[in-house]
Amino acid sequence: MNASPGAMSAAKRQIDGTEPFDGELAMRGYALNAMCFSFNQGENREAFARDEEGYMAKFGLSEQQKQAVRERDVLAMLDAGGNVYYLAKLAGIFGLNVQDLGALQTGVSLDEFKAALLAQGETQRRSAA
Amino acid sequence: MNKVVGGIFTSHVPGIGGAIAKGLQQDPYWKPFFDGFLPIHDWLAREKPDVAVVFYNDHGLNFFLDKMPTFAIGAASEYRHEDEGWGIAFNKPYPGIPELSWHIIETVVANEFDPVTCQAMLVDHAVAVPYELCWPDAPEFTTKLVPIAINTVQHPLPSPKRCLELGRTVGHALASWQGPEKIVVMGTGGLSHQLEGKRAGFLNKEFDHFCMDNIGPNPEALLKYDSLDIVELAGSQGVEILNWLAARGAMQGKVVELEANYHVPISNTAAATMLFENREKVAA
Numbered sequence: 001m002n003a004s005p006g007a008m009s010a011a012k013r014q015i016d017g018t019e020p021f022d023g024e025l026a027m028r029g030y031a032l033n034a035m036c037f038s039f040n041q042g043e044n045r046e047a048f049a050r051d052e053e054g055y056m057a058k059f060g061l062s063e064q065q066k067q068a069v070r071e072r073d074v075l076a077m078l079d080a081g082g083n084v085y086y087l088a089k090l091a092g093i094f095g096l097n098v099q100d101l102g103a104l105q106t107g108v109s110l111d112e113f114k115a116a117l118l119a120q121g122e123t124q125r126r127s128a129a
Numbered sequence: 130m131n132k133v134v135g136g137i138f139t140s141h142v143p144g145i146g147g148a149i150a151k152g153l154q155q156d157p158y159w160k161p162f163f164d165g166f167l168p169i170h171d172w173l174a175r176e177k178p179d180v181a182v183v184f185y186n187d188h189g190l191n192f193f194l195d196k197m198p199t200f201a202i203g204a205a206s207e208y209r210h211e212d213e214g215w216g217i218a219f220n221k222p223y224p225g226i227p228e229l230s231w232h233i234i235e236t237v238v239a240n241e242f243d244p245v246t247c248q249a250m251l252v253d254h255a256v257a258v259p260y261e262l263c264w265p266d267a268p269e270f271t272t273k274l275v276p277i278a279i280n281t282v283q284h285p286l287p288s289p290k291r292c293l294e295l296g297r298t299v300g301h302a303l304a305s306w307q308g309p310e311k312i313v314v315m316g317t318g319g320l321s322h323q324l325e326g327k328r329a330g331f332l333n334k335e336f337d338h339f340c341m342d343n344i345g346p347n348p349e350a351l352l353k354y355d356s357l358d359i360v361e362l363a364g365s366q367g368v369e370i371l372n373w374l375a376a377r378g379a380m381q382g383k384v385v386e387l388e389a390n391y392h393v394p395i396s397n398t399a400a401a402t403m404l405f406e407n408r409e410k411v412a413a
Contacts (some may be wrong), residue, residue, distance in 0.1 A: 020357060
């Protein structure tokens, strides 16, 4: 078992279609994630819905982050350092759940995304009783 | 004398909370998952544990990235769930048992762990959903909670080995606890799933079965992987199996699987529920 290289190391672990949320991304995404964390409170969700630009400015989002939010572009939000657990709170304001996000990120329809999961459907029970 | 009577391991998908709120337990999509809890209800009614020590991860309710503890142990007299951004707040409080929390903290620090200690702590769906699943009809929750949060959000994550060792040390603390309480340990989250990126929707049933087959009899089998290996194998959020490893570590002596339920899919997740009995102990 090799030690995993840290965020600031030259050689990051490469995982297909996956970018582990590490220190580098946590720094890059701080403002965006801080805004999303505020959406735990309903009044903040309402404030964002009333004035998206003003709300994003209040949290100091970068232009890249703002543009990703304006375009509802989840992959761009991730690239701008967004963490999916926080982005899920933003998605909720847009009426999107994690399955909608999955479809958006993989470029398929929601029905196709759900069907792909159902195609792997399996139920296994075992009981000592 | 060890008071741990067993372990409950379960997925904690937020959508399960939504299904509970809408009463969808008999809905064909949800029923195969919820049915996995029927034998657990019987077991809980029989064993009546006084305390649940719950290993879980916070998804951005209590902890933000400004301060992200690798391990955090609750030591509050009461815990609450709150709205996590989508309008569902479970309103029954979770009573704490701070004297046991501090006994655990004393023990793990004496054994060279360095947890954050929390006298005020919100618990998110990773605690709330398992409580709702275990005690669906309780007018109020009476099983006292010790929440132990593990960082599975921001890398570097603790290693599987470290999580298993943390659990084992918590197990020593529970074994040396002088109170009369019967204790159940819980590990929540998993199994394979990934919410973000181009690999969103990724599942790995083969790895899930490997985890379910080994977590009881041979948890060391999981230690051949580091946390990034598990991200690759089980998905970014499948790494929540770290919570299972810690909870497994807290059970000493003989661990017997009573029930296992694996159901794909629940939302984007391969969902699993397992129940272990932990009655016979090896002599200390």
